[in-house]
Amino acid sequence: DAKTTQPTSMDCAEGRAANLPCNHSTISGNEYVYWYRQIHSQGPQYIIHGLKNNETNEMASLIITEDRKSSTLILPHATLRDTAVYYCIVSKPQGAQKLVFGQGTRLTINP
């Protein structure tokens, strides 16, 4: 499985954009980049995924570098409820391969 590297923790002020980096230098051509988050005491929640192009949905934006070796998840206007552990996962199309979670980034949004 391709592996990912994320910072252990990050802080961000409420209302500001939170930018969470992820390195996946061994990603292969058909592997997607997925982001999930886990709010305390809850099951993980899907955020967004991408293959090559940048993606945006109602929750976040995903910026993937041209060489696909890294990506950044952007929460444009962070709120206190965005405090969570964020996981970056590289995987073949969902359902065709097991999901392997790393340790993620603990994001704290400060008032």
Added chain:
Amino acid sequence: GAGVSQSPSNKVTEKGKDVELRCDPISGHTALYWYRQRLGQGLEFLIYFQGNSAPDKSGLPSDRFSAERTGESVSTLTIQRTQQEDSAVYLCASSLTRGGAEAFFGQGTRLTVV
């Protein structure tokens, strides 16, 4: 129900007893995953079912752990002769099998072995 349902939500058992944890995936989801999460730790992959293919059991920590899935429906994770180190939240997820399909997680079963 609309989401992944797990039962029981909490389970306290005595060391040495067997426990069964249940997962009801979203209807039509062919892929089903089990994970273990110890207090303050990340998600540890246990087992993965994909349609009628042989399950990927590579994450099961010992032969005390086993899981079954009937077709594309309910799955049961069984832990025999429970030990204190088995105390954790056990999470189940399901997904469709297509490019980019997201996995939906249940709220987990919190197992405490005393």
